[in-house]
Amino acid sequence: MMRPDLKLIHDWVPKGAHILDLACGDGTLLAALARDKGVTGYGLEIDPEGITACIAKGVNVIEQNLDEGLANFDDDACDLVVMTQALQALRRPDRMLDEMLRVAGEGILTFPNFAYWRHRAYLGFKGYMPVSKSLPHAWYDTPNIHLSTFNDFEQLCRDKGLIIVDRAVGIGDHEGHWTSRLWPNLFGEIAIFRVARR
């Protein structure tokens, strides 16, 4: 079973596209896209086990720290850049967004929505930093150093003059159900954005 956010991205990526998957994990998405849609490209990852899993699958994976940027990729080197569940762990998410839309005209990003109602309730009522399925770490050892909300990200896209081609949220209680209606900032646990350069 593919993670629900990956399943949606799998639907969004056009056939035969040349893509870059930032923080590609074990290469599940790239392998599925290559098999089902003839997609080519590279995954970037720093986790040793993820890298080995990619190599075993025949997914092109480059050991590369995203915080060091994408300088080794030319402008418009690919059609699309995907980054799932990594934005919040980067030192400068805004700069990565610039980099993504330099190497491709379009990007797809997913990240945990900090304004999800359960997170709000956790913080609001319990008075502790939220811990949930999408934010499983304690405050002191979390890799997620730049948490944001659905609204925050929309604001950043507006500030950068980017086009939001599509957006959706994943509802934690109904995994696999995606909606962009009904107060996404409150009910969405995972935010997913498809953005393009103007």
Place this chain on the structure above:
Amino acid sequence: MPELPPDSVGLVTPQTVHFDDPLALACGRTLPAYDLVYETYGTLNAERSNAVLICHALSGHHHAAGYHGAEDRKPGWWDAHIGPGKSIDTERFFVVSLNNLGGCHGSTGPNAENPATGRLWGPDFPMVTVTDWVHSQARLADRLGIERFAAVIGGSLGGMQVLQWTLSYPERIANAAVIAATPKLSAQNIAFNEVARQAIRSDPDFHDGWYAEHDKVPRRGLKLARMVGHITYLSEDAMGSKFGRDLRTNDFNFGYDVEFQVESYLRYQGDTFSTSFDANTYLLMTKALDYFDPAAIHGGDLASALAPAECPFLVVSFTTDWRFPPSRSRELVDALIRAGKPVSFANIDSPHGHDAFLMPEPRYQAVFAAFMSRVGRDLGLEERS
């Protein structure tokens, strides 16, 4: 020989093949005839699709795995990675490992007779380049009935040969593994090689390379060359943790004899090498390293130079390697990306410096095994248990 472990290829016997068709070399000269000595491990399948070529490094040779006889203390130089169930699984692959031209372990080199003169070739042996080696390896493949290698694999100078394979014979190589290598030497790399060469050439026993005719061996020069080379193979940390400032005795002797353990180690390495390796071969091999630069004829643009390559690459570097540091592997990886070629890159955390490519290190083995298993799967090679 220790008792044979179950994952050893066991006892192996080198073979020699003679070539009568002249080989035109990059230096403009032609080698009229030559021998190549090689070993094989595993079995070539009926489709001849499971052959893997191993390319050796500066001081390497054909004996990559297993033992030659009961008196051997150590197995071949890449035994950590070649054998039943190892990264290069000899139950699945047919492994070919040769001694390169110009070598001193059985293939035609400075120690062989020059048919034109009846003397040993000595310093007259033509300069051979990485490209020449690759052409000679292709001829060996012809002779063994191998049209296309499932993979060509090599570390250090061996990795350069792999890279050249993808450019000279793209249709004959299905996968490439370039380990702890570089697309070209840096000024510092060349500088170290030059120190090694000067050490050899300035030895009074060198006799301009005709030492064999004087019944001499330029041992001191070879020893120095190996000592300086060896420093570049180890990381500072590895040397530090192995020797620190340990002394052989309790006190300073206030003299120039061996006092620090690291001195003793280097001298031992140098001495051993000076009795087992040929000086002219060492000179040749270091020049082959210096000359290698496939991007040069493309104005230094490595991505354009890589255009002919067709196969997937695995590039591996080691964090503490300062001879060919990870940044040199990145150079190759970035050029492959720019050229749109399939490539995977892993930078393995290891304390062992450049020598790490020879050693078993869990993450290195996992990456290597994952790659080879995918190579086998893509070629439809059965996984034997």
